[in-house]
Amino acid sequence: MPTLTKLYTMQEASEHNSAGDCWVVIDGKVYDVSSYLEEHPGGDDVLLQVTGKDATDEFEDAGHSKTARELMESFFVGELDTSDIPQLEIVSEKQENYIFDLTKQYWAVPLAAIGISVVVTFLYLRKK
Template identity: 80%
Template sequence: MPTLTKLYTMKEASEHNSPGDCWIVVDGKVYDVSSYLDEHPGGDDVLLQATGKDATDEFEDAGHSKTARELMETFCVGELDTSNIPQLEVVAEKQKSYIPDKLVDLGKQYWVVPAAAVGIAVVVTFVYLRKK
């Protein structure tokens, strides 16, 4: 019979954020690293800073070895419940559509200065040539 995996929300995982009770979330899994804080080669502050958020990027950026990844599995207490988390693609799509609109608005706003400079130059040239 398969073992049931406990599901935790990010809120539940983030409540474990002290040196005596420290949980982190990496790749959708929740780890209780409380007993490993003193042994962690990067120091306990690195793990304590990773509580309350998805620390996957930080974990991957640190370049952990295969041995470290295997050791980490011994601290797994469950998985992150993703049923109420917005899909990343939807968030990324909203951000993607927002950026060009903002740039277009800036372009519309700042065209006046160069146009005014050209207009003033044309008028000054016209007046100067008429006086000759």
């Protein structure tokens, strides 16, 4: 029989944000690390800074070992319910064209300056 995994919203996870009740979210999984604060090799302040938050980036940046990742599973309490997380908006083609048009404008000024320089030089040399 499959084990049912509890789903938590980010709001629910963020309510567990103290030394006595410390939850972190890493890679969409929710961990209760309250009992691990004193044992954490980096100190409890590292965990307390990210308690009640998504700590995926901080966890990955620290370069945790395979052993640390295995130990982390013992603190697993559930998964993050991603249905309430807003999705990133995809840039529309119209916005992409606008950005491309701006880059064209940056070429206009130097080309105009070069064109004026050529005309002035031509007129100057013609008078000689």
